[in-house]
Amino acid sequence: MSTAEAVRTDTASTATTAVSVDGVDMDFGTGTLAVRDASFTLETGRFLTILGPSGSGKTTLLRLIAGFQTPTRGEIRIHGQRISAKPPHKRSIGMVFQRLALFPHMTAAENVAFPLKMRRHDPATTPDKVDAYLRLVRLDGLGDRRIHELSGGQQQRVAIARALVFEPDLLLLDEPLAALDRKLREEMQLEFRRIQKELGVTTINVTHDQREALVVSDEIIVMDHGEIQQAARPSEMYRNPANAFVANFIGVTSFLDGRFDGGALDVGGVSCAGTPVSKLDPGSPARGAIRAEQVRLGAPGTTLEACDTQLDGVVDDVIFEGERLVYVVTVPALGDAALRIYHHDPAAQDLYGAGAAVRVGWTEADLRIFKKTGEPA
Numbered sequence: 001m002s003t004a005e006a007v008r009t010d011t012a013s014t015a016t017t018a019v020s021v022d023g024v025d026m027d028f029g030t031g032t033l034a035v036r037d038a039s040f041t042l043e044t045g046r047f048l049t050i051l052g053p054s055g056s057g058k059t060t061l062l063r064l065i066a067g068f069q070t071p072t073r074g075e076i077r078i079h080g081q082r083i084s085a086k087p088p089h090k091r092s093i094g095m096v097f098q099r100l101a102l103f104p105h106m107t108a109a110e111n112v113a114f115p116l117k118m119r120r121h122d123p124a125t126t127p128d129k130v131d132a133y134l135r136l137v138r139l140d141g142l143g144d145r146r147i148h149e150l151s152g153g154q155q156q157r158v159a160i161a162r163a164l165v166f167e168p169d170l171l172l173l174d175e176p177l178a179a180l181d182r183k184l185r186e187e188m189q190l191e192f193r194r195i196q197k198e199l200g201v202t203t204i205n206v207t208h209d210q211r212e213a214l215v216v217s218d219e220i221i222v223m224d225h226g227e228i229q230q231a232a233r234p235s236e237m238y239r240n241p242a243n244a245f246v247a248n249f250i251g252v253t254s255f256l257d258g259r260f261d262g263g264a265l266d267v268g269g270v271s272c273a274g275t276p277v278s279k280l281d282p283g284s285p286a287r288g289a290i291r292a293e294q295v296r297l298g299a300p301g302t303t304l305e306a307c308d309t310q311l312d313g314v315v316d317d318v319i320f321e322g323e324r325l326v327y328v329v330t331v332p333a334l335g336d337a338a339l340r341i342y343h344h345d346p347a348a349q350d351l352y353g354a355g356a357a358v359r360v361g362w363t364e365a366d367l368r369i370f371k372k373t374g375e376p377a
């Protein structure tokens, strides 16, 4: 029986909950809490990403879960057991950080074997285990290479095999892909997903890359200023952001500031159709958010189909992104508010040039109206 199975059997009542974080604060004595009142649970076998800007408390929360630090308040349990109650060498947690900390003088296979040696696994089974995990990360045949003889992506794979070879209950990833170039990063994101699905190991990943969070995760937690802003599945998070911060952090979103008039968003006397998603009193300051793929664009004077609000605009900029164009359109009636609009026909590049008059519009469902709090980043 593996350690993981043993722990799960011991704590049958919490068998499906791998990690529970309950009312956790972390105070470093700096005047603001690095983590404030964090609570969530993660089921066994799920892949969670903690997403947020720099300084939002992601790494602190991960380090608390790893047991490197003790929360000022609250409790963290892994398979029902308090993490602080277990000495570090008894914790069944694999980790991969941005700095991989591989041993340069050892071969790839020796690096992968290291945690087994430290945990006093049966030496007779070690070579087979090391081979199996090198195969899992698609490094079969490269076990004899020293670390400096491997590419950045291959070194990453060694680090993943080393974190997983002792079959931990939990895998923690702290921005392991941040230093890689974009193409390799995207390839490794898919690899993390494949390996995690293949092994079914409960995983918590920290990143500030929204695309990575959407691609690899079963669940996402968005943090800002030490607080969890929203916890949801990726598609739910994208479609129904809980507040303007989340709407801004995930996806390309334009904002309109005004007042809630009881039904729509009033921007300087112009009524903008939208759907309130926060509890709003009529007359209160409000912020409308609309995704770049939800704003419709047409020639001046045309009627845009199904749009509840239609206004004249002027193209300020056209950005070519390969598979799509991004139009930046200013709307004089809305105090020159700028809307970013996706257009998925790069062949139509010269459809509207900078300075062209256009018509923009949206449906009531597409403009989400939030309570106005702080400024979007």
Ligand SMILES: Nc1ncnc2c1ncn2[C@@H]1O[C@H](COP(=O)(O)OP(=O)(O)OP(=O)(O)O)[C@@H](O)[C@H]1O
Pocket: 028, 030, 033, 034, 052, 053, 054, 055, 056, 057, 058, 059, 060, 061, 208
């Ligand atoms: N050991 C420490 N002592 C004092 N303050 C700390 C300590 N560790 C973190 N902090 C502070 O806590 C806050 C959260 O930091 P944390 O590293 O968790 O953020 P993060 O979201 O992981 O940021 P990044 O993406 O830049 O790594 C920051 O304001 C940071 O300065």
